[in-house]
Amino acid sequence: MxxxxxxxxxxxxxxxxxxxxxxxxGALPRVFAGREPEFRDLEVMAARTRAGIYEQARRVQGIRGIGKTVLLGEYEQWASDSGLWVTSLTVAPGAGFVGRLVGELGRTIAAHSPTDRTVRRVLAVLRFLTAVGLRYGGEAWHLEYRGRPVTPDAARTTGDTQEDLRRLLVDAALLARDRGTGLVLLLDEAQNADTAELAPLLYALQDAQKHVLTERDTASGRTLRSSPPLAVVLAGLPNLPDAIARAAATFMSRSRPIELGPLxxxxxxxxxxxxxxxxxxxxxxxxxxxxxxxxxxxxxxxxxxxxxxxxxxxxx
Ligand SMILES: Nc1ncnc2c1ncn2[C@@H]1O[C@H](COP(=O)(O)OP(=O)(O)O)[C@@H](O)[C@H]1O
Ligand SMILES: [Mg+2]
Incomplete structure (x- = not known):
């Protein structure tokens, strides 16, 4: 032979x-194969939200092993390299995730060590964020900024999870905007999320994305409207749409699917x-x-x- x-x-x-x-x-492959159209769509979404243009959240859907986590990982790498702020989280079955998400958001903000000019604003957001986080994580909740623990500011919280999350997301996106960039939120294995937790988060996300910012253009005197730079990607198994529909039906019509099939x-x-x-x-x-x-x-x-x-x- x-x-x-x-x-x-x-x-x-x-x-x-x-x-x-x-x-x-989930491990990042040495060579990332294919997925050009999907990746391009995600790139454009981030670029547009960064520019203050509203973009629908994306739902990456497909069977196990088809490459959702890898796509998210590559995207996270690209987004960080492009100077975007990225907060990412994988939802484990049964476990609460919103507290962890809030914690990750806090770490994202703190890690981008803003200039002295913005320290007061950053601290204000982190104090609010810590107070919201405490509601989920109890005593264990702890966040540091510039090497010092952040004191929670319960006065800014409303007691309404959805509204608190909405404010946090808008605040975080606006901090990113102050730094000339945007915030990207990635939630993997989202089909695992408990409906009671997913519902306020999805409503908060869609309301934060819909939030309208107005500014007066000094040259023309016109009022300019824009959206907070907030890009959202959820990934999950083919039952993800069911999980989303159960939690927040309107989120389905306001998010766009990315169906991952074979390469x-x-x-x-x-x-x-x-x-x-x-x-x-x-x-x-x-x-x-x-x-x-x-x-x-x-x-x-x-x-x-x-x-x-x-x-x-x-x-x-
Ligand atoms: N686009 C890709 N290029 C190269 N390898 C990939 C790609 N997508 C997935 N893989 C490989 O397949 C494995 C399973 O992918 P993963 O993203 O974990 O699947 P899912 O999250 O959809 O269950 C990964 O460990 C990875 O090595
Ligand atoms: Mg996966």
Whole structure:
């Protein structure tokens, strides 16, 4: 057979140290395959919200292993690199998540260490945020800003979760706007969210996005309207729409689905050699045809992670 001599020249792919394949969920793959139209839509959404233009929240939907978490991860990386403020959270089944979300939001704001000019405003928002967080996290709730614990300001809270969350989201987005950027909120595994918690959050999100800011343009004297720079992405299994509809029916009509299906064949064909090549493995036409056919667009089947040890630097 012709295959035997060929195999002798190919390093063993399944060596535990050098194999690029690490099936699993959520790890950022070394090569991100396909998803260009979906990614472009998310980029445009962030750019538009950053410019003060209202954009519907996005719902990334698809079966397990289809690449939702990976898409969110790539997007988070892109958004951070673009100077956007990103708050992201994965919802675990059964556990409360709004307290954690508020905490993450606080850390996002604190981490972007605003200039001295804005410190008072940042502190005011963080005190409010901490007071809201305490309602969810009890004694455990703790946030630091510039190395000092933030004292909660209960006076600003209304006692109404939805309204408090709405104010927080608008405040946070406006702080980002002061810094010339916007806020991106990512919620993965959102189908796990408890309806009682998801409902006030979704209403708060849509109300915060609808919030109208007015400014007078000094040159023309006209009143200019804009939206807070707040981009929202929820991701979840195909039952996500049901979970959303149960919690906040209007959020369904005000959010736009991104259905993730199998990767196009061309994307698999392009990505596969890209991530095995650094390991000294290439694919000939027949092998590539066969593996592309076997993978059938399911990204889980050609998983490689950034944490996999790379190829030896020399000696190959
Ligand atoms: N676009 C992609 N390019 C390369 N690998 C991907 C891609 N999408 C997913 N994968 C791989 O498939 C695995 C499962 O993807 P994941 O995002 O965790 O699925 P989901 O969140 O939809 O359950 C990931 O660990 C990743 O390595
Ligand atoms: Mg996932």
């Amino acid at each position: 012709v295959i035997l001599p060929l195999m002798a020249t190919v390093p063993p792919l399944r060596d535990p140290l050098s194999t690029p394949f690490t099936p699993g969920y 196009p064949e061309s994307a698999v064909r392009k990505a596969l050699p890209e991530f095995t090549r650094p390991h000294g493995v290439d694919w000939d036409g027949f092998a590539l045809d066969r593996i592309v056919e076997l993978i059938d667009g399911y990204p889980y089947f050609f998983t490689s992670t950034a944490s996999t040890p790379g190829p030896p630097a020399t000696g190959r």
